Amino acid sequence: MSVKTKHSNIGTVVAVRGSVVDIMFDKHLPPVYSLLHAKEGEIAIEVLAQLDALRVRGIALTPTQGLARGNVVEDTGGPLKAPVGKGILSRMFDVFGNAIDRKVTPADVQWRSVHQAPPALMRRSTKSEIFETGIKVIDVLVPLERGGKAGLFGGAGVGKTVLLTEMIHNMIGHQDGVSIFCGIGERCREGEELYRDMKTAGVLPNMVMVFGQMNEPPGSRFRVGLAALTMAEYFRDDERRDVLLLIDNIFRFIQAGMEVSGLMGQMPSRLGYQPTMGTELSRLEERIANTDTGAITSIQAVYVPADDLTDPAAVHTFSHLSASIVLSRKRASEGLYPSVDLLQSNSKMAASGIVGKRHYLLAQEIRRTLAQYEDLKDVIAMLGLEQLSPDDRKVVARARRLERFLTQPFFATEQFSGIKGKLVSLKDSLDGCERILNDEFKDYPESALYMIGAIDEAKKKTEPDKPEAKTKPGAEPESKNDSKTDADSKSGQKLRLESKDKPKPEIKHAADTHES
Numbered sequence: 001m002s003v004k005t006k007h008s009n010i011g012t013v014v015a016v017r018g019s020v021v022d023i024m025f026d027k028h029l030p031p032v033y034s035l036l037h038a039k040e041g042e043i044a045i046e047v048l049a050q051l052d053a054l055r056v057r058g059i060a061l062t063p064t065q066g067l068a069r070g071n072v073v074e075d076t077g078g079p080l081k082a083p084v085g086k087g088i089l090s091r092m093f094d095v096f097g098n099a100i101d102r103k104v105t106p107a108d109v110q111w112r113s114v115h116q117a118p119p120a121l122m123r124r125s126t127k128s129e130i131f132e133t134g135i136k137v138i139d140v141l142v143p144l145e146r147g148g149k150a151g152l153f154g155g156a157g158v159g160k161t162v163l164l165t166e167m168i169h170n171m172i173g174h175q176d177g178v179s180i181f182c183g184i185g186e187r188c189r190e191g192e193e194l195y196r197d198m199k200t201a202g203v204l205p206n207m208v209m210v211f212g213q214m215n216e217p218p219g220s221r222f223r224v225g226l227a228a229l230t231m232a233e234y235f236r237d238d239e240r241r242d243v244l245l246l247i248d249n250i251f252r253f254i255q256a257g258m259e260v261s262g263l264m265g266q267m268p269s270r271l272g273y274q275p276t277m278g279t280e281l282s283r284l285e286e287r288i289a290n291t292d293t294g295a296i297t298s299i300q301a302v303y304v305p306a307d308d309l310t311d312p313a314a315v316h317t318f319s320h321l322s323a324s325i326v327l328s329r330k331r332a333s334e335g336l337y338p339s340v341d342l343l344q345s346n347s348k349m350a351a352s353g354i355v356g357k358r359h360y361l362l363a364q365e366i367r368r369t370l371a372q373y374e375d376l377k378d379v380i381a382m383l384g385l386e387q388l389s390p391d392d393r394k395v396v397a398r399a400r401r402l403e404r405f406l407t408q409p410f411f412a413t414e415q416f417s418g419i420k421g422k423l424v425s426l427k428d429s430l431d432g433c434e435r436i437l438n439d440e441f442k443d444y445p446e447s448a449l450y451m452i453g454a455i456d457e458a459k460k461k462t463e464p465d466k467p468e469a470k471t472k473p474g475a476e477p478e479s480k481n482d483s484k485t486d487a488d489s490k491s492g493q494k495l496r497l498e499s500k501d502k503p504k505p506e507i508k509h510a511a512d513t514h515e516s
């Protein structure tokens with residue numbers, strides 16, 4: 001890094017414990033957040049505490065192999081800095097602002113401290129505008145806010161990265177601002193793949209990528225988010241452009257803080273998290289704000305340990321967001337991608353004053369139908385679908401069709417699903433849901449609605465069940481059900497006999513409706 005030392009303040013290493021290094025300074029004790037260099041700049045250390053009048057304790061942002069007691073440490077006289085300016089567009093950086101895309105170091109950049117205060121309350125602005133993603137389930141049930149923060153919550157492998165990549169794909173082309181992708185503690189491969197995809201898609205000229213992936217030491221993962229934010233703030237404040245900030249994965253930031261805190265010898269708090277988790281996270285999240293000069297819209301993936309949404313890391317993150325998209329393992333295991341949990345996800349934009357009355361009422365009706373189906377699931381599991389009243393059965397049919405209609409083929413998964421990705425406008429998504437709720441598709445098989453774009457594709461894909469076919473699978477259980485209720489009133493024995501007599505159609509029926 002090209003940070004020149006103005007005054008030569010030299011110290012010596014007195015202790016090295018993994019990533020934590022204690023350094024003694026005779027002349028001048030560097031302030032907290034100062035960046036120190038050892039081994040000719042090969043090792044970078046950030047001061048996190050002053051132990052006494054002579055010693056500081058710092059966390060290494062690079063591996064500390066080869067560092068020993070007595071080594072010389074040089075104070076750079078400033079904090080960790082990130083490059084900002086037009087020159088950083090279309091480039092890929094590490095936490096120090098070194099280009100990692102094998103191209104020349106960007107010229108015409110300024111260096112700014114990664115530690116900045118969040119904008120003052122006076123400078124903040126809010127405007128409630130919807131950010132369309134082209135993903136049905138999100139636009140209908142969890143509308144995102146332009147200039148808001150949205151979180152994609154989910155356990156391991158439920159599709160956070162895929163959904164985030166799809167959003168990048170759908171939104172980056174249409175928005176005229178700058179996009180910044182920040183990879184924190186995730187796979188290096190994913191970063192490389194994203195870079196290549198963005199290059200092929202031709203959206204790289206308006207994009208910056210910053211990575212501190214899982215192979216980096218905790219100090220680096222802890223600071224890379226701040227470096228990305230500094231760049232975002234530059235585009236917002238100096239260039240007055242809107243910024244889309246994508247972070248995968250904010251949990252790894254918290255986790256890095258936990259490792260740093262542990263290494264620094266602080267007492268752990270609940271579930272081993274650092275006692276300062278709340279402040280660390282809000283210091284990052286509060287900087288993602290809208291001002292009169294521009295808006296930073298942020299979408300963050302949040303790993304949820306053990307799928308437990310009450311985990312302190314998830315709880316703290318929830319409180320910062322304007323939209324929470326919860327991904328469910330159950331839906332993922334049924335192949336219903338994107339595996340958004342339709343009842344647990346919510347957005348503060350889903351209010352009638354913002355999305356409009358029709359959209360609001362439709363979303364309410366969808367949730368009500370799905371919630372009713374959720375309640376009926378136990379009854380269905382114990383007694384079978386046949387025992388439900390005709391009205392309840394209609395609710396189940398609607399809910400299951402809605403669930404399937406809200407799946408969508410993604411551009412990001414074209415290679416391995418073999419289905420072409422689809423972008424669906426909000427109008428088409430709402431129309432589709434409305435028509436399903438009006439029972440227009442009750443005669444279509446559920447599979448006709450699975451992995452389609454707009455609802456008309458279902459009509460192209462399959463014909464509704466023919467009248468004679470309809471009497472078979474559709475009407476049979478109903479009449480059977482009627483006879484059952486008759487039988488029920490007459491004798492329970494008859495009911496049992498009947499179900500014994502005809503085991504096949506029942507099983508078939510269950511399979512038809514439960515696993516399409």
Ligand SMILES: Nc1ncnc2c1ncn2[C@@H]1O[C@H](COP(=O)(O)OP(=O)(O)OP(=O)(O)O)[C@@H](O)[C@H]1O
Pocket residue numbers: 154155156157158159160161162163186303337338339410413417
């Ligand atoms: N929309 C989708 N369509 C088809 N398959 C999907 C979809 N989303 C996720 N998957 C499947 O789930 C797998 C895991 O997805 P992904 O890598 O996005 O998970 P993740 O939540 O980011 O996991 P991790 O926490 O490990 O980073 C994918 O490789 C893919 O097979």
Ligand SMILES: [Mg+2]
Pocket residue numbers: 160161162186248
């Ligand atoms: Mg991931």
